[in-house]
Amino acid sequence: MVGVKTLRLAVEAGNPESRASRRAIAQAAEILRAGGTVAFPTETVYGLGANALDAEAVEKIFAAKERPSWDPLIVHIGERAMLETVAAEVNNETQRLMDKFWPGPLTLLLPKHERLPETVTAGLKKVGVRMPAHPVAHALLRAAGVPVAAPSANRFGRISPTTANDVAEDLEGRIDAIVDGGETTHGVESTVVEAGAEGCVIYRPGVITREQVGEVCNGEVVLREHMGKGRAREAAPAPGMGERHYAPQARLVLVEGEGAAQRVAFENAARRAEEQGERVGLMLPDGFPTARVESAAQIFHWGRWEKPEELAGKLYAGLRWLDKAGAMVIVCPLPAAEGIGLAIRDRLQKAAGRE
Ligand code: TXA
Ligand code: MG
Secondary structure (H helix, E strand, O other): OOOOOOEEEEOOOOOOOOHHHHHHHHHHHHHHHOOOOEEEOOOOOOEEEEEOOOHHHHHHHHHHHOOOOOOOOEEEOOOHHHHHHOEOOOOHHHHHHHHHHOOOOEEEEEEEOOOOOHHHHOOOOEEEEEOOOOHHHHHHHHHHOOOEEOOEOOOOOEOOOOOHHHHHHHHOOOOOEEEEOOOOOOOOOOEEEEEEOOEEEEEEOOOOOHHHHHHHOOOEEEEOOOOOHHHHHHHOOOOOOOOOOOEOOOEEEEEOOOHHHHHHHHHHHHHHHHHOOOOEEEEEEEOOOOOOOOOOOEEEEEEEOOOHHHHHHHHHHHHHHHHHOOOOEEEEEOOOOOOOHHHHHHHHHHHOOOO
């Protein structure tokens, strides 16, 4: 696996129809059809794709990422007609969510088509499917003409990539190509939802908010942990491993609360970390105090606290940047559990190994 030559294919995200872009997309599509692996931008994060109907190709994703086989992959489609090769049926509630949010950052769980290899769903009877809205992803999926299984294009457990360089850091030499379409739009992953007559279950909060799902869903919307989680512990190679996801190398200290109390708690946490003599990194929202923190702290300017979309967009970039800056502990405030804040909290808590 290691030692593969990884092609870099540049596409202008703003102009996927240009000649150079079309050539790059055609080349990437050809690699996918031939059973290879291609990383590509979506509106959420970069994905690492392979033909979902080709079990051997799908195996290459698990190998490149060092992903355990119990963790199911999301299948990406470029048009509704492709759903027929992936899912056995679509209930009315799921249909309504598709009509409202596709193309877009919503993954829907559907009964798996028998033709779809078991490796894609890790043996589960349901498959997660989404139709990305990103122009490059959309063009690539249509050009490939096959459904594409694609997890985030990072090594297992690590921070999800929002640029082609992030992908290269984790996967250069392990995959066939990276389509470089610039920075992704939202910066955190899609929402994973199962919809039925009794209501909707969110398995992973994401860009499409719980509130938005609630507007379309009949009945209750409940949050539930992904069912693979229990198995994560058993399958972990050593105690304590397999617990952290989306994780920087540094230890994460998360600060709860709201308003002035949270700001004070943040400053105190930062100071305490400094006093322990550790190299400190701060995920610092605009307007949070730092007056009593030593200037030795590495500071990432996260964005406006009152604009959680902005925080989501820079979350992974910030964690990566602080890791590179040599931070041993990262202090980060938790946004409120509403809107896209729910997804930010989920990723940070998993990154801290708290769930
Ligand atoms: O935004 C996204 O969803 C990105 C882009 C590339 O599309 N993809 C992504 O994939 O985040 P990945 O593999 O990093 O996360 C997929 C997660 C699984 O770990 C699991 O939590 C959930 O989606 N999932 C996928 N298929 C599932 C299934 N059949 N049942 C339950 N959960 C599933
Ligand atoms: Mg992932």
